[in-house]
Amino acid sequence: MxxxxxxxxxxxxxxxxxxxxxxxxxxxxxxxxxxxxxxxxxxxxxxxxxxxxxxxxxxxxxxxxxxxxxxxxxxxxxxxxxxxxxxxxxxxxxxxxxxxxxxxxxxxxxxxxxxxxxxxxxxxxxxxxxxxxxxxxxxxxxxxxxxxxxxxxxxxxxxxxxxxxxxxxxxxxxxxxxxxxxxxxxxxxxxxxxxxxxxxxxxxxxxxxxxxxxxxxxxxxxxxxxxxxxxxxxxxxxxxxxxxxxxxxxLGGLKAMHRINIEKSALLYDEIDRNKLFIPTVADKEDRSIMNVTFVMHENYKELESGFLEYASSKGMVGIKGHRSVGGFRASIYNAMPKESVQAFIEVMKEFELKN
Amino acid sequence: MxxxxxxxxxxxxxxxxxxxxxxxxxxxxxxxxxxxxxxxxxxxxxxxxxxxxxxxxxxxxxxxxxxxxxxxxxxxxxxxxxxxxxxxxxxxxxxxxxxxxxxxxxxxxxxxxxxxxxxxxxxxxxxxxxxxxxxxxxxxxxxxxxxxxxxxxxxxxxxxxxxxxxxxxxxxxxxxxxxxxxxxxxxxxxxxxxxxxxxxxxxxxxxxxxxxxxxxxxxxxxxxxxxxxxxxxxxxxxxxxxxxxxxxxxLGGLKAMHRINIEKSALLYDEIDRNKLFIPTVADKEDRSIMNVTFVMHENYKELESGFLEYASSKGMVGIKGHRSVGGFRASIYNAMPKESVQAFIEVMKEFELKN
CATH class of the missing domain: 3.40.640.10 (Type I PLP-dependent aspartate aminotransferase-like (Major domain))
Incomplete structure (x- = not known):
């Protein structure tokens, strides 16, 4: 896998x-x-x-x-x-x-x-x-x-x-x-x-x-x-x-890289904002990192946290557990992270929403 | 080579x-x-x-x-x-x-x-x-x-x-x-x-x-x-x-390694002591390193120094130029150096002696 x-x-x-x-x-x-x-x-x-x-x-x-x-x-x-x-x-x-x-x-x-x-x-x-x-x-x-x-x-x-x-x-x-x-x-x-x-x-x-x-x-x-x-x-x-x-x-240097990073992070933040299970930890869009996307379970679905981690892990997602001082999840999408992996993770979020 | x-x-x-x-x-x-x-x-x-x-x-x-x-x-x-x-x-x-x-x-x-x-x-x-x-x-x-x-x-x-x-x-x-x-x-x-x-x-x-x-x-x-x-x-x-x-x-741990290191360094020091072209920089045998063997051209053959470096290099020897503060030559024969390489270097020293 x-x-x-x-x-x-x-x-x-x-x-x-x-x-x-x-x-x-x-x-x-x-x-x-x-x-x-x-x-x-x-x-x-x-x-x-x-x-x-x-x-x-x-x-x-x-x-x-x-x-x-x-x-x-x-x-x-x-x-x-x-x-x-x-x-x-x-x-x-x-x-x-x-x-x-x-x-x-x-x-x-x-x-x-x-x-x-x-x-x-x-x-x-x-x-x-x-x-x-x-x-x-x-x-x-x-x-x-x-x-x-x-x-x-x-x-x-x-x-x-x-x-x-x-x-x-x-x-x-x-x-x-x-x-x-x-x-x-x-x-x-x-x-x-x-x-x-x-x-x-x-x-x-x-x-x-x-x-x-x-x-x-x-x-x-x-x-x-x-x-x-x-x-x-x-x-x-x-x-x-x-x-x-x-x-x-x-790949085209920093301008190209920046465009790709904005695109990848926007895909992920849009899904977090849309998906009823999750809420972003950073409310102000201006302050949201394009490298580390942090989010937690919506308070109505807190009991699903470990289930989501397990499900995502079963689909090949590595390293998405949030840092202990924030909890929830963190998707680090550095330069080398392909758009396809971000899309695969978004699919996992959508699937998990449908299951619950 | x-x-x-x-x-x-x-x-x-x-x-x-x-x-x-x-x-x-x-x-x-x-x-x-x-x-x-x-x-x-x-x-x-x-x-x-x-x-x-x-x-x-x-x-x-x-x-x-x-x-x-x-x-x-x-x-x-x-x-x-x-x-x-x-x-x-x-x-x-x-x-x-x-x-x-x-x-x-x-x-x-x-x-x-x-x-x-x-x-x-x-x-x-x-x-x-x-x-x-x-x-x-x-x-x-x-x-x-x-x-x-x-x-x-x-x-x-x-x-x-x-x-x-x-x-x-x-x-x-x-x-x-x-x-x-x-x-x-x-x-x-x-x-x-x-x-x-x-x-x-x-x-x-x-x-x-x-x-x-x-x-x-x-x-x-x-x-x-x-x-x-x-x-x-x-x-x-x-x-x-x-x-x-x-x-x-x-390989047998430090006792075995030590025995090998003593053997390798003795082979090299013996050749330096024997070969008329070279003299060791460390006269006292008790103080001679078993890791870094330093020697210089005998004063009668000083003009052969760069020639020896070139000859050794042509035979695949790497890194034998001495440090600038000592001059001459240094053979670093750390643990990973096989006895065969030490013997190959000794052959080069002997060949160079014969040529001169």
Whole structure:
């Protein structure tokens, strides 16, 4: 039976990425050695490292003056690297969910944190608006997509202070105006590659504004100067990211990808809004994520929840159980998720409605 | 032509590891999904995570009271995590090469560092002896194998203070008495798996001896409590490490591996000592690494250096150029290196001697 992989992350990868990675693990470029056993200073891996940077720059249309890094430790290590490098006195954070809270917690190790707004009052089911970003903050931090709660900041924010975004779960899902950001970072394990690496897009002139002794591995300057090769990189993961970016470029880049993502998410949200069994957790359509579609059983049908999970699972749907802090269901429909899988899931929702 | 992979790291992997990893990237345990796209909380990956810990505990005979972690960032991040967690006032370090110097540099961010001995005076071509470990140090740090310089501390040290070892390039090459260490850590990319993960074997009661605010990702307690799953792990890399450990266990474990490593390194050192063209960089046989065999052209034949590199390369030898800080040649003969490749390299050395 065909599996439809709605896992929230690590998540579905393009078939192209999977096949190319397996192939090069067996034999890298036909040189008779595995991708696993070549030096990160070899000409083969140097090409991978360069291509990872140049493809991300090309696809996201990253302006001059920015460096692109691929570092181990995912977004979680960035939660601490961002304030280590940028927080002198005070930073402003927008609290839109669990991951934003984790980022805030780390910033507090380094200075004052001003949480300018929070949607905690309604279990993070919306994106706060009408907040004021303090002009004396060293930076303003947002989580662009909230994987657990299914909300997303879909427009690039105009910030009076340097804007830092954790875009772990919506990077490359749509065009972004990178020039509005000082840093865009995230784990790669949604739209880029398998787990094991974080990407960091960083405006170089944001660094060195104040004095702090930063351990070498946590200092962005180390990795900019080292071209992401200061320490031995996660070669397989970066190779896989390159394959996904090639696939995305070939598909037409971010404009095409965005159109497809809007179409896929609209199909699913329309069915949730229509189907009498379900209600969406995010009421405001403007705030609904195009990557993670969260919904729960309508209160009249609460007893059907486990039945729906079982039924969907029996039809090949994988990873649709909602996060424990929201409950219900979550369909993660990242870039690599084909429209056909979304349609198959919608069929399952319709069938289950008819049965009940 | 068959390649003989003497790369210093990332380095040769067992064929078993390469094939199993490629296979499971295409289809994990036959479940119809790739190792790349399953959740790190899935039962499939949980089994991998558990097996990584239990195999390392079994193979190294790790006593109770120790945790085994697999964390992103390699040994380089450990250079900073060790002092972040353990250095209250003063730490003692043994300076045996470039990697020891890097570890020392990071420790200085956190407190006083007492370099108890150094072999810098003779370009790190020996292991210092007869030094005194200060009893008031929070810990004593050594680099057990010096990849660049070809020296190795082959006996477990008796230390009056907690002993911390970077064993990146000789872990699992021989039995160790783990009970003598507070921490053994390293990158996995020599004897365990592809680059992208560091292993940490840590005595749990060494932690929490003094107060310091440690960012969450840099705190060992986070990862002990999180069972190496606090943040999304580098699933592919850990999976590959498990395969290598299965291969090693099947081969007879560390006693068998050690015997093979002694045999392989003896063959090579004997040839270097015999061959009129070459001289070893490490004179004292007791200090010679069984993992990285370093040697240079005899002074009478200096002009043949590039010729030998070319000749060896034409015979399929890969990665034998010495590190720039030593020059000459380095044959890295990690666990996965077959005796046949060592013999093939010795043949090349003999042929080149005959030609000249």
């Amino acid at each position: 065909k599996k439809h992989n709605f896992n929230p992350g690590p998540s579905i990868m393009p078939e192209f990425t999977i096949k190319k990675t397996a192939e090069h693990i067996l034999d890298m470029n036909g040189i008779g050695l595995s991708l696993m056993e070549i030096s990160h200073r070899s000409k083969e891996y140097s090409a991978v490292n360069e291509e990872a940077q140049s493809l991300l720059k090309e696809i996201l249309d990253i302006p001059a003056g920015y460096a692109v890094l691929f570092l181990q430790g995912g977004a979680s290590l960035q939660f601490c690297m961002v304030p280590y490098n940028l927080l002198n006195k005070k930073a402003a954070y927008l609290e839109t969910g669990s991951w934003a809270k984790k980022a805030i917690k780390e910033a507090k190790f380094f200075g004052e944190v001003d949480v300018v707004a929070s949607s905690a009052d309604r279990n993070f089911s919306y994106i706060p608006k009408n907040y004021t970003i303090p002009t004396d903050a060293d930076y303003f931090h947002v989580t662009t997509n909230n994987t657990i709660y299914g909300t997303e900041i879909k427009k690039d924010i105009d910030s009076p202070v340097p804007l830092v975004a954790d875009a772990s779960s919506d990077i490359l899902s749509r065009p972004m105006d990178v020039s509005k950001y000082a840093i865009i970072y995230g784990g790669v394990q949604k739209n880029l590659g398998p787990a094991g690496v974080g990407f960091v897009i960083i405006k170089e002139d944001i660094l060195g504004k104040f004095e702090r002794n930063i351990p070498t591995m946590l200092n962005y300057k180390t990795h900019i100067e080292g071209n992401s090769l200061f320490n031995t990189p996660a070669c397989i993961t970066v190779f896989a990211c390159v394959q996904t970016m090639k696939w995305l470029k070939n | 068959k390649k003989h992979n003497f790369n210093p790291g990332p380095s040769i992997m067992p064929e078993f590891t390469i094939k199993k990893t490629a296979e499971h990237i295409l289809d994990m345990n036959g479940i119809g999904l790739s190792l790349m796209e399953i959740s790190h909380r899935s039962k499939e990956y949980s089994a991998v995570n558990e097996e990584a810990q239990s195999l390392l505990k079994e193979i190294l005979d790790i006593p109770a009271g120790y945790a085994v972690l697999f964390l992103q960032g390699g040994a380089s991040l450990q250079f900073c995590m060790v002092p972040y967690n353990l250095l209250n006032k003063k730490a003692a370090y043994l300076e045996t090469g470039s990697w020891a110097k890097k570890a020392i540099k990071e420790a200085k961010f956190f407190g006083e560092v007492d370099v108890v001995a150094s072999s810098a005076d003779r370009n790190f071509s020996y292991i210092p002896k007869n030094y005194t470990i200060p009893t008031d140090a929070d810990y004593f740090h050594v680099t057990t194998n010096n990849t660049i310089y070809g020296t190795e501390i082959k006996k477990d040290i008796d230390s009056p203070v907690p002993l911390v070892a970077d064993a990146s390039s000789d872990i699992l090459s021989r039995p160790m008495d783990v009970s003598k260490y507070a921490i053994i850590y390293g990158g996995v990319q020599k004897n365990l798996g592809p680059a992208g993960v560091g292993f940490v074997i840590i005595k749990e009661d060494i932690l929490g001896k003094f107060e310091r605010n440690i960012p969450t990702m840099l705190n060992y307690k986070t990862h002990i409590e999180g069972n190496s799953l606090f943040n999304t792990p580098a699933c592919i890399t850990v999976f590959a490490c498990v395969q290598t450990m299965k291969w090693l266990k099947n």
